[in-house]
Amino acid sequence: MRRHLLRFLDAGRTPSYQSRRSTLRVDAPPIPMTPQDMMSKLLEPGYEGDSELTFALQSEFHKGFPLENLRPLLMSGNLHTQAAAAFLVAEISPRLSFNMNCVVAEIADLLDSKIARIRFDAIEALLGCTTPADGAILGGVMLRLDDEHAGVRWRVTQFIALRNAGSYGSRWKMPPRCARNRRSRSF
Secondary structure, eight states, rough: HHHHHHHHHHHTTTTHHHHHHHHHHHTTOOOOOOOEEEEEEEETTTOOHHHHHHHHHHHHHHOOGGGGGGHHHHHHSSSHHHHHHHHHHHHHOHHHHHHGGGGGGHHHGGGGOHHHHHHHHHHHHHHOOOTTTTHHHHHHHHHGGGOHHHHHHHHHHHHHHHHHOOOOOGGGSHHHHHHHHHHHHOO
């Protein structure tokens, strides 16, 4: 019995497990590439996903790398590149998301992706970068209430709830006069 237990415990210490675990370390050294090199790697035809590269590029966007550079990633035909781009636009901090209006149309195109996670991340990104003037795009988000994936439908309901509550971005809050009238009717 003890021998089987030790064999089981050692199975978790195989070299492949260790190498996988070491690539996800928080204290891993930074990738020695420029943001343009990272973009080129993401746009390669054979790109199959690399979380470290995506996180490094996310860090560059937070340091000031222009958000317009997301456009080629969002328009890529490679689903892995689209998934990385959808993750990036969904994870851009709220203080930067209002600057993404330059790529709102490209983000909205991801709503038609065949990958549910890409659709989910696109809805998350549109939550932070759309305004009431983006009616057609908002209509596209609402059409996802009929999505075949339950997670995407849930994200749309969260989108609606957060927009109606006015809790995500000052562009969606009611004008002061309307808010004053609403407070006077509260219970």
